[in-house]
Amino acid sequence: MINSWTDLDDAGVAVAAARAGADVVRSMYGQRLSRVDKGGGDFATAADVAAEQRIVEVIRAARPGDAVLGEEGGRRGAADAARRWLVDPLCGTLNYAVGTMLVAVNVTLPGRAAAVADPFADEVFVTDGTAAWLRRDGVDTPLAPSAATRLVDVNLDPPFPGAPAFRAVDLLAHPGFARWFRPRVVSTTLALAWVAAGRRAAYVTDGDDLSASVHFAAGIALCRAAGCVVTGLDGTPAGPGVRGLVAAGDAETHGRLMSLIQDRR
Template sequence: MHPMQTIAVRAARAAGQTIMRAYTELDRIEVSNKGINDYVTNVDKEAEAAITYQIRKSYPDHTIVGEEGGQNKGENKDYMWIIDPLDGTTNFVRGIPHFAVSIAVQYKGKTEVAVVYDPVRDELFTAVRGKGAKLNDFRLRVSKATDLNETVIGTGFPFKAKQHSETYMKLFAATFSQCGDLRRAGSAALDLAYVAAGRMDAFFEIGLKPWDIAAGDLLVREAGGTVTDLIGDHNYMTSGNIIAGTPKATVALLKSFRPLLSDALKR
């Protein structure tokens, strides 16, 4: 196993233990709002602290970027850990058992290691650049779907980017009219992991953050999928606008979306 993958897995499992201990006592969780439908809990912060502790033990000089802690700069800026300690906080707070820990490691801007851990199901999705993707010890491949009318497609509503709501609803309607079915589960990291595992055929969303995307992006690509932004470029880590899926499903979605995009989403 890649040395940094070993630490990422250890960190993800440590965070998962913190999360699941709290999940049995939801009435004791401290919840505050960062924005509309955007929650942070003491558990997010404790899980992020557990991840940071594991990373710092082995790599004290690496940079860490976390959803709750911001950027924790180290002396070695070539290595960056991008972490979401609890992706799907709204689900967690409501007792919906669908959330995950997401950890990615970049070297000079390229993602080398990815871990998405679902502590409820004890499912560990991992990838190393050039070495493929796995679920626990089983190799992952994206589905073989070739036609949109056969597909199940994941998405997420842009509640943090409501200025794009009108355009998003056009994309949603166009997709719904062509695909087999749509899913909105509430964790982009798990949605991308599910695409890598062939459970869903594609995924799209607007306005995500790097910690939502970084690990799932590598999982999909190492499982044979394609990841782009809404116009077919590779600017999704910056824009937060993403399409990921089987190569043919991704191309079909890009073609369907192109005439519907607002000028703001064409950049």
Template sequence: MSIADHELAVAAAQAGAAVVRSRYGTALPRVLKTGGDFATAADVEAEQAILGVLAEAHPDDAVVAEESGRTGTGDNGRTWLVDPLCGTLNFAARTMLASVNVALRSGPDVAVAASADPFADEVFWTDGSAAYVRGAGTDERLVPSAESTLVDLNLDPPFPNRDVFLAARMLTDEGFIEQFRPRVVSTSLAVAWVAAGRRAAYVTDRHDLRNSVHFAAGIALCQAAGCVISGLDGEPLRAGGDGLVVAADERTHTALLTLIRKQRS
């Protein structure tokens, strides 16, 4: 019997999370990338575990994975986006803030997705119609909330929009200080937390996030949960667009866009 796509995404994310959890605190050889970025053996092994789960269920699907790149032709219109360990620097520094992201693009859209927290043993997932968190075998509906006033800002370089927007400048803006409290988790786990009501918002100026292995799962979760989502310019996310502002409600989203436009002017 075939497994539903959302359950496959959950199973794949859990397989990757199990590897990440088992490798925490162990000696981890590093693979250097460009710009000082790196992957660890845990990234590679977790990705292999995820790809194994996906290939067993749907060997004809294409995959775009953080470490191994693209495999498969995608002739059937299905492409999995896989980030086996988001928050590698945290993980390597023995900080338990990381996530494992798996999303399925069918045609132009990503709807089915899962983002696993290896250390809280939680999986945030969506089937495209609603979003949930699974813990101890129980699913709970995700409900966004701005009550905490906590806003996660991505402060990791590069900063492609620094001439018109820099997240670090927002930290010193009196308007931001009056309304929000900053947090820096340095992993896309924080995007899932907006869907779950654990963060009021998340802001980054990275490029082309709709097609990103890092962010596709979190964006799909937030869309299904009913969050307010746009680029830095307030327009809908688009291929090649700049940045992401995801908020629990319209009021928070509007306030953040106002602060961003102050920098642009």
């Protein structure tokens, strides 16, 4: 029996924090929310801010000595803290703001634990850094990646930092893509969680050092623990200094995508 937040292991803290944030996101859905303009068409809503605050409260209660890096509030805690949690309180803000329920709440302690909560499906995708599982209705089921759907999520959000060498939108125009795959666009961490769960064959995006990003760290951790093939756009393991991300349910799918990407580059 858990007597306090501090009795939880790191994966348990990640789950509790992600669920707390998901509760806020779900409770504020459909309301007319104030927005904070971030420039370039990006923005946060009052739900982003409130969810992050609740997540941070849980982490602080459970691990008072740890630091937290949140998308909305920046860094909190001691600058010399040995451990730092990454928090994306509402991945898919644009979807959420227009009444689309394809969003996620991400909480990650790099190298140790991660949780991705779907506020509307009442699902939490979890890893303790070794295993990965889906928690639904109090039942844990191991995540099993599969490319059977042949559905590939592609992040089409601008800017395109790899252009002109690589743009995800160009991948869809490759004649070989339609031969093997069908495109989908979610543009949230749900896409990576769904790759880990076998609901998507793969996910492709551009970007720099995504393994340390509040947006991507949780999904990358899930995919790795579930046994997916996770690399940058050049085929090297995703990590510091590696551009982009290709996460695939199996090696065959990853190889086909890398071949298409190299053709477009």
